Amino acid sequence: MMGLEQKDWPLMFELTNKVLGSGDPEYQTDIPEAERGTGAAARLTAMTGFATMFAYFRERLEERRANPRENDLITLLLESEIDGEKLSEGDLLAFCFLLIVAGNETTRNAISGGLQVLCEHPEEKAKLLKDMSLLDSAIEEILRWVSPVHHMARTVTADVEIRGKTLKAGDRLIMWYPSVNRDEEMFVDPYRFDITRTPNDHLAFGIGEHFCLGSGFAKKELKVMFQELFRRFPDIDLAGPPERLRSNFINGVKHLPVKFTPER
Amino acid sequence: MKVKVNTDMCEGHAKCQGAAPEVFRVGDDDVSVVLVEEVSKDLEEKVNRAIRLCPRQAIAWVK
Ligand code: HEM
Ligand code: SF4
Numbered sequence: 001m002m003g004l005e006q007k008d009w010p011l012m013f014e015l016t017n018k019v020l021g022s023g024d025p026e027y028q029t030d031i032p033e034a035e036r037g038t039g040a041a042a043r044l045t046a047m048t049g050f051a052t053m054f055a056y057f058r059e060r061l062e063e064r065r066a067n068p069r070e071n072d073l074i075t076l077l078l079e080s081e082i083d084g085e086k087l088s089e090g091d092l093l094a095f096c097f098l099l100i101v102a103g104n105e106t107t108r109n110a111i112s113g114g115l116q117v118l119c120e121h122p123e124e125k126a127k128l129l130k131d132m133s134l135l136d137s138a139i140e141e142i143l144r145w146v147s148p149v150h151h152m153a154r155t156v157t158a159d160v161e162i163r164g165k166t167l168k169a170g171d172r173l174i175m176w177y178p179s180v181n182r183d184e185e186m187f188v189d190p191y192r193f194d195i196t197r198t199p200n201d202h203l204a205f206g207i208g209e210h211f212c213l214g215s216g217f218a219k220k221e222l223k224v225m226f227q228e229l230f231r232r233f234p235d236i237d238l239a240g241p242p243e244r245l246r247s248n249f250i251n252g253v254k255h256l257p258v259k260f261t262p263e264r
Numbered sequence: 265m266k267v268k269v270n271t272d273m274c275e276g277h278a279k280c281q282g283a284a285p286e287v288f289r290v291g292d293d294d295v296s297v298v299l300v301e302e303v304s305k306d307l308e309e310k311v312n313r314a315i316r317l318c319p320r321q322a323i324a325w326v327k
Binding site: 199206208215 | 275276277278313316317319320321
C-alpha cells in the first residue's frame, strides 16, 4: 500500500515489533540479554525502532522528491496541501510512521488472534467453514473478542460527570477497548464467542474524531486472509500454545503453532 | 422527521448504512447520502442507532 520494496518488508516487520512490542524481551535485540525485560530496555528498544524508522522514511521521501511516482501514497503526501500549505517534513515522517505501525500490528494480530479464537471454539469454526457467508459477522466478533488495540488515551478538556464519577479538565484517562467490548450492558453474554452476534457494536476501532482511518481496509484484509486460509487449509488447527506479546498496548500473538494438510 | 449527514464530518465508515440501510447509502465517493425525504416512524429507532454508532458524529435529526 505504501509502495515500499518487498526487500524492505522484513525490516518493517522488525521495526514495528520494536516500536509497539518494545516491552517484550524477544524484540529487545539491541540490549544485552541479562538486561532485557526492564523498563529501560523497553524505552531504548522503542527509541531505536523510532529512529531507524524515521531514517528509513526520510530516505523514501528524498527518493520521491527526486523522482515523483504515479499512484504512490508517499508522492501523494508530498504533493498534498492543506489550506495552501504543504506538509512539514516532521508531519510527513510522522504520518508514514503512523500508517506503517497502525496498519501492521493491529491487522496482523487480528488475524493471529482470530485464528486462535476460532480454533479454540471448534463449533463456531465449523459453522463458519460450512457457511462462509458468515465471514463478515465473524470478523466483527473477532474484532470485538481480540480488541487488537488495548487502549488509547485522552485528556479531559472540560469538567464532566460520567456515571457519578467526576473528571476534571486536564485529567488523563485510558479507554480500555477489551473492557468496553465486554460491557454486559452492551453485549448479551459478552464472554461467549458468537460469530453470528447481532447487534455487535464493538469499539475495536475506537470512536469519535480519531476513529480508525483504516477500519474498512483492515476488514477487507481480514476477509481476504480468512477466505484464502480456509479455502486452502480447511483443517488448520492449533498445534501448541500461542506465545503472546508482552504489551499493555497491543493484544498480540507472537507465535501461533498450527498444523494443516498441505495443498496438493 | 428529517435526518441530515454533515458531509464535512463524514468519513464514509458506513456504520449508518449498516444500522439503517433503508435511510443511508455510502457511495463510491465515501460520503453517506440520505435516501429518504422523511424518516418513517418505524425507521426512527434504526436511525437513532445510526446516530449513536457514527464514529464521526456526523448524523443528526433536523429540528
Ligand atoms: C484490525 C485492525 C485495526 C484496529 C483494531 C485498529 C484500531 C484503531 C484504533 C482503536 C484507533 C483509534 C485511536 C483513537 O481513538 O485514539 C485507530 C486509529 C487509526 N488507525 Fe487503526 N486499526 C486497525 C487497522 C488500521 C489500518 C489497516 C490502518 C491503515 C491503513 C490504520 C490506520 C489508523 C490511523 C491513521 C489512525 C489514526 C486516526 C486519527 O487519529 O484520526 N488502522 N486504529
Ligand atoms: S457512519 Fe458517519 S462517518 Fe460513517 S458513513 Fe455514516 S455518516 Fe459517514
